[in-house]
Amino acid sequence: MKKLLLVLLSVAAMVVGCSDRQGDQPPPKRSGEMATKREYSVLEGVESQERSRVHAGAPLVRKHALGSEYDAVGLPSKGSDHGYVWIIANSDTLPDVKVLPEDALFTVTPSQVADVAKQVVLSQEVQDYLNAHATK
Numbered sequence: 001m002k003k004l005l006l007v008l009l010s011v012a013a014m015v016v017g018c019s020d021r022q023g024d025q026p027p028p029k030r031s032g033e034m035a036t037k038r039e040y041s042v043l044e045g046v047e048s049q050e051r052s053r054v055h056a057g058a059p060l061v062r063k064h065a066l067g068s069e070y071d072a073v074g075l076p077s078k079g080s081d082h083g084y085v086w087i088i089a090n091s092d093t094l095p096d097v098k099v100l101p102e103d104a105l106f107t108v109t110p111s112q113v114a115d116v117a118k119q120v121v122l123s124q125e126v127q128d129y130l131n132a133h134a135t136k
Contacts, residue, residue, distance in 0.1 A: 031094035039093060042068045043086045043100040050074055054082045059112050061089075061119045071120040075106035075130075087129075089120045096125035110134045 045066045060074035070091075074084030085106040088098045113130045116122065122130070 029092065029094045029096075035093045036095075036098065038068070039070060039088050039091055039098055040100070042066055042070050042072060043088065043098060046072050046074065047084070047086050047100050050084050050086075052082055053084070055084065057107060059108060059116050060084060061116060063120060073116055073120065073122075073126075075108050078105035078107045087126060089116075089126060090123045091126070096123055097129045106133070108134050109136065 042065050046062055050060065055076040057076050059076065062072045062074065064070070065072035071089040073087050073089050075087065077083040077085060085104045086100050091098055108130055110131065113122075113127065113134055116130075117127060
C-alpha cells in the first residue's frame with residue numbers, strides 16, 4: 001500500500017511540475033508604468049548625459065548603461081550635429097520598443113544597424129524598428 005501511495009504521489013508531482021513549464025516559453029513580459037520605470041530611467045539618464053555630445057553620424061552603444069542590466073543604443077539626432085535618440089536594445093517589458101525622446105527623428109543606415117547588432121543583442125522588435133527607419 002505504501003509503495004502504491006508513493007508511486008501515485010510521484011506521478012502527481014511530475015504532472016504538476018510539467019504543467020507549469022508550458023513548452024519552456026519565457027515568462028510573459030510585464031507592462032505598465034511600474035514595470036517600465038527602470039528602463040525609462042536608464043534612457044532618461046543616458047539621454048541627459050549625452051544630450052550635448054557632438055556626433056559624427058554614428059550610433060553609440062552603452063552596454064550596461066548607467067551600471068544597469070540594460071544595453072542602450074544612441075542614434076544620431078537627425079538635422080543636428082549633436083544629441084542622440086536612445087533606445088533599449090532588448091527590453092524586459094512592454095512595449096518592446098522604448099525610445100527617448102519620443103517622436104524624435106534620428107539617422108541610421110542598414111549597415112549601422114548590423115554593426116550595432118554585433119555589439120549588443122537587439123530584440124527582434126527593436127531590430128525591425130531600426131531597419132524600418134534606416135536610410136540607405
